[in-house]
Amino acid sequence: MSTKKEPDKGLKPLDVAEGDTVVMRFAPNPNGPPTLGSTRGIVVNSEYVKKYGGKFIIRFDDTDPQTKRPMLEAYDWYLEDCEWLDAKPDEVVIASDRVPMYYDYARKLMEMGHAYVCFCEGGDFKKFKDAKEPCPHRDQNPDTNLEYWNKMISGEYEEKTAVLRIKTDITHKDPALRDFGAFRIVKTAHPRAEVDDKYCVWPLLDFQGAIEDHELGMTHIIRGKDLMDSEKRQTYIYNYLGWEYPKTTHWGRVKMHEFGKFSTSGLRHAIEEGEYSGWDDPRLPTLRALRRRGILPEAIRKFMIEMGVGETDISLSFDTLYAENRKIIDPKANRYFFVWDPVELEITNAEACTVTPSLHPTEKRGTRSIDVDSKICICNDDVGNLELGSKLRLKDLYNVEITSMDPLQASYIDDSMDTAKKEKMRIIHWAPENGHPVKVLAPHGEFEGIGEKQITEELENVVQFERFGFCRIDDVGKEIVAYYTHK
């Protein structure tokens, strides 16, 4: 296979034999909603499956009922968001449903002499490990281990008093690879009703993931490079059981410039404290929030795919995502006037009229219609640039001259665009005084003002408020609520 000229931009070809398909997975712990960080795993893995054919599996690694306790709603959130991202999984697996299988393999490894129940206190074990010495329990015979194991799973031991370890090489030069833990005792019930307090011994990631990746027939794994050692540990299990390890690729840490690291627990705390309105607060980098703001899944996919898979730690800017989204949205979004921080302007000699500006500057999509009488609203920002005698073009309406600053009044000059051009008038937008109240929720704050009535016809669409930015219309009740997309 020639790799001289790369055919695809973005994702590099995977090591797949001609004609073979792939099985890949995205394995989150549902302890919060998917964020832009999770998206990389969803998009990249699913994209490879689309490319090579095969199966995309979402596996909930929810085997920690305590420290990273799963959130019940999050299971569905992940499925929704996957589907939204055009990455509907072919199979959904929930680890907490499969504990008996993990137990079976644990027994098998004990019988083979590759695992032992260790009663060392954490610190003590660390001492042995750092000294490259076996702990006193390492050489227990299989029957003894099985006996202890049975007591473990029947709840006879307290938390932290026993743990099942996989034997690796206690003298390995890398301390991270010496006899790692595979199961521990957790006496907190699992949040899922189906599971509840059925088990008090839970597998740890390296064990659970190792077994599942084999059971589910994974051919390729792409995940964070913080899990590189995980692969080395899991390889011991694979060797013991005579399995072949899937091909792996890793990526580095991702940060968002504007946000920093997003830790699910940190976000949850901030929400509980009332710092954010919820998981879809427009300031948050969760998929729910981005969706509500009108960021399209295509833009997110493209963004992630063009980023590719590299081991470098990266710090991204939302601007790149916004640029991607803007390209898609700009031709689709209808234009409307929204006046934030409005100030009333009376046109003293104007006659009531109706204007019909086009919905889009280049796409021929028809017009909107605005009834205007003698009073309109303009942005306070624009008022700041005015003085007595200033001439203005009210976009798509007519030209006026300021005749009074307080109260703000102007007199009608004419309709002609030529006049406006000749006199190089500033062109500003406006809204009818009897328009509809609008509130915009944006990452950088809230804006209240007044907009065209016709915006109420755009529920759930992304529109552009001219000279303001793109917004997704979220609600059109007494007040229009819009979520800011981006400039």
Added chain:
RNA sequence: GCUCCGGUAGUGUAGUCCGGUCAAUCAUUCCAGCCUUUCGAGCUGAAAACUCGGGUUCGAAUCCCGGCCGGAGCACCA
């Protein structure tokens, strides 16, 4: 302390495996100009990078060694 990764313009990426065609790709950002009844879009132009030091070689972003910087693992978290 031990171990493992990585380091190309502001940001992200291509190229690194199999040294030359790389005076280094593309996107975004920024700046300037054009265009436009939006401060949006579009168009044109510009700025901007191989972490450092040695070595190998006719030749190194690419291979080797060392330093520096960044990240990660050594958890009864995932």
